[in-house]
Amino acid sequence: MAEHDHKLIHAFGALAELGQEITNKNNFQETIRTSLHLISGALGIMRGAVARFSRFGHELNMLAIRGLGDDFPLSLSLTLEDERQFLSCGLTPIDIQQAKVLPFFQVYDASFERRGLELFVPLVVRDEIVGAIFLGEKATGEAYTNYEKEIVCAMGQHIGVAIAQRNLMAEIERHANENRQLFDEMRSTYHDTVKAFAAAIDCKDKYTEGHSVRVGKFSEIIAMELGWGKDEVEGAAVAGYLHDVGKLTVERKIINAPYRINAKESKELNGHPGVGYEILQPIHHPYTDVPLAAKYHHERLDGRGYPDGLYDREIPYIAKIVTLADSFDAMTTDRPYKARRPAKEVVEDLQRNAGKQFAPELVTAFLGGMLKELQGQDKTKRFRRLLGRDYMEAEGIVDTLKYTLNEMAPTTPMTYVAAAGQVIL
Numbered sequence: 001m002a003e004h005d006h007k008l009i010h011a012f013g014a015l016a017e018l019g020q021e022i023t024n025k026n027n028f029q030e031t032i033r034t035s036l037h038l039i040s041g042a043l044g045i046m047r048g049a050v051a052r053f054s055r056f057g058h059e060l061n062m063l064a065i066r067g068l069g070d071d072f073p074l075s076l077s078l079t080l081e082d083e084r085q086f087l088s089c090g091l092t093p094i095d096i097q098q099a100k101v102l103p104f105f106q107v108y109d110a111s112f113e114r115r116g117l118e119l120f121v122p123l124v125v126r127d128e129i130v131g132a133i134f135l136g137e138k139a140t141g142e143a144y145t146n147y148e149k150e151i152v153c154a155m156g157q158h159i160g161v162a163i164a165q166r167n168l169m170a171e172i173e174r175h176a177n178e179n180r181q182l183f184d185e186m187r188s189t190y191h192d193t194v195k196a197f198a199a200a201i202d203c204k205d206k207y208t209e210g211h212s213v214r215v216g217k218f219s220e221i222i223a224m225e226l227g228w229g230k231d232e233v234e235g236a237a238v239a240g241y242l243h244d245v246g247k248l249t250v251e252r253k254i255i256n257a258p259y260r261i262n263a264k265e266s267k268e269l270n271g272h273p274g275v276g277y278e279i280l281q282p283i284h285h286p287y288t289d290v291p292l293a294a295k296y297h298h299e300r301l302d303g304r305g306y307p308d309g310l311y312d313r314e315i316p317y318i319a320k321i322v323t324l325a326d327s328f329d330a331m332t333t334d335r336p337y338k339a340r341r342p343a344k345e346v347v348e349d350l351q352r353n354a355g356k357q358f359a360p361e362l363v364t365a366f367l368g369g370m371l372k373e374l375q376g377q378d379k380t381k382r383f384r385r386l387l388g389r390d391y392m393e394a395e396g397i398v399d400t401l402k403y404t405l406n407e408m409a410p411t412t413p414m415t416y417v418a419a420a421g422q423v424i425l
Ligand SMILES: [Fe+2]
Pocket: 243, 244, 272, 297, 298, 326
């Protein structure tokens, strides 16, 4: 085989290997180092470097250096004229000896000459400089042939694409990070605004201080116990925080009346779900339908609620969650005409009204969460923080919860079959 053919096969072997190296997603720096190694090996070159162009610093930063000594500059700055010239050359090897008219080669002349650098290849991808290859003299001392220059170009194209891809990835990552930050900021602003609203609603009602905030937190607990995702849980909390927003338009003396209000006052107060819906409707709420929760949080499964007397399946799920949270808070806090009821009694009440006022599976989820906390399986102390330690640790509450949950456990299909069988027999 002729020497020339042998070299050709060797060079193309290196090119194929380079293609493979560049497409594998390993360490970028390592890929570039291997690329330089492959070019050097294919053409018998002792010295060289591969650099990446920084369009912000207008400089070539070395990614891989071979045989150029520790004092070879790691960064070479370019003038706008250099950049323009390299761009117009495209991906063509420049003979350093013959290119001294360009400012870049004049400035670094001594440095390049001392290290015997012969070829400079600007890496241009889609009309942008992405880097450069520096190659020293060949081990044989002969000049580069045109065919070898072509090989360098082909390899340079591969390396250029690898650098461009890397730049693109970095850009995408930067945008994604910016978006994430922006989203987090917006999310926390939204959350703060909602909390401020809840506090404003609660301010109006001196007897039920903190009611909206607690309903938000109880709704959050129910959603968590249902296994909802993070965003949906947050949505449930927001629905709870804002469920009584309509009370902002109800006269303060009606809300704070230390007696049972009359029919007219009652009508005004009972308008708050509808008013709340009107207030919340124009705002876009991510994750859940907050306006519907406000509108229907006084509906009951048995159709005896207000404002529309909806039945079970007609009531939006989020509203059922808020209804349970709302009633639970009403039962567990002191009201002007009613003291808070003992925990045991409240649990029994929830069971009694499951299927009438509350969705049974929500009651089960909520009480299940409470039992988990009391039995130490849940360490977050969510209930203790909201209701007080003494209240939550009242005697017999764990047994009541266990008994209630057992009673409320849905009948399994097996039991149902057995029961049906008995009837038939
Ligand atoms: Fe309400």
